């Protein structure tokens with residue numbers, strides 16, 4: 376943080392967490408004219424929001440758990456190439472969550488979740504374009520769409536249900552044959568002959584840089600940023616005392632936007648939310664032109680190759696774990712060969728590897744809510760789509776605080792759905 380302060384003044388709203396979700400909340404709250412303080416020990420967007428695949432996935436409407444997930448999941452346990460991994464040493468953290476995850480994907484429960492996923496992702500396109508314009512960072516958000524490619528006919532056919540759901544809800548997409556796929560991405564590997572192109576999706580070219588620029592733009596508008604870790608916060612003097620490792624500060628309201636770390640912060644309010652970390656990884660390859668032009672997902676591998684400002688990024692793996700456990704980099708290293716099968720023109724050695732915690736709920740929807748009668752607002756649990764949904768989340772939190780009609784109905788994102 377360039378202008379991070381060492382002694383913050385008491386504030387109207389303290390926002391815990393400066394990932395893309397906390398920053399987006401600060402943006403919209405500052406626009407309401409509220410005094411905001413961002414608190415984070417690491418600066419702007421240095422955790423999960425730094426290393427994602429950069430897809431602003433407007434057309435995505437399926438949660439992670441869908442009918443048949445139990446059989447699919449069991450199959451993945453015996454497939455070394457499957458993206459789902461379980462960190463068995465942390466089983467206490469994810470076992471109950473996993474049972475709930477399977478339940479949420481049941482036939483009787485999944486349709487409202489799909490509608491809620493569609494609603495928030497559709498609203499995210501304008502929210503993203505407005506945010507990027509407002510901070511003069513439009514060049515980092517490319518209008519390239521999102522490409523899903525299939526290595527097997529059977530997987531493409533299994534996606535018929537998803538395509539039907541998209542058609543029924545008016546999601547813009549095109550099914551591509553082998554030639555149309557090569558017209559769009561000439562460098563694609565020869566085993567890929569089927570694809571679905573979601574043309575309304577956007578592509579973030581540098582998530583870390585975007586967060587940094589958004590944070591600096593907020594500072595220029597008077598938002599304070601405080602590099603500290605919140606140990607706890609409690610109700611005091613008609614507001615909240617926020618105790619950090621660098622002193623304490625008083626606020627009238629608090630937004631908890633601490634991603635996978637959010638749960639621990641709520642313990643003084645007797646609240647637990649089913650948000651667990653699902654670790655994902657990336658590898659960075661050198662910058663090279665004309666290899667891949669947009670985020671491209673290999674559906675069977677759940678692996679994405681994305682062109683970024685610094686080079687080409689490959690992301691994959693969903694490892695259920697607990698905060699603080701050691702990452703297992705071999706899981707992503709063994710995907711290097713797959714990245715070169717997806718785009719055989721990919722050159723050069725891996726330049727960097729990274730891992731980060733997706734903050735996941737069992738139904739894949741975020742938690743955007745007010746905590747009872749408290750002036751505490753939750754903006755967390757965005758899982759696999761937090762980059763996509765961050766700006767609209769900021770808008771919805773501001774809608775709640777301003778007591779105005781929300782941009783989309785809030786009911787599906789309320790915490791009480793898990794009670």
Ligand SMILES: Cc1cc2nc3c(=O)[nH]c(=O)nc-3n(C[C@H](O)[C@H](O)[C@H](O)COP(=O)(O)OP(=O)(O)OC[C@H]3O[C@@H](n4cnc5c(N)ncnc54)[C@H](O)[C@@H]3O)c2cc1C
Nearest residue numbers: 392394395396424427428430605634636655760761762763
């Ligand atoms: C490999 C991978 C690929 C992904 N690809 C995509 C994609 O293509 N599209 C998409 O939409 N999403 C994607 N995601 C998901 C997306 O990155 C996340 O959902 C999103 O970044 C979550 O943002 P956040 O602000 O909630 O969390 P974070 O970015 O993790 O921010 C939380 C912040 O809270 C801070 N914090 C924690 N504890 C405290 C404390 N006690 N006091 C103060 N601050 C604290 C942390 O330091 C951190 O900066 C991907 C994720 C991964 C891992």
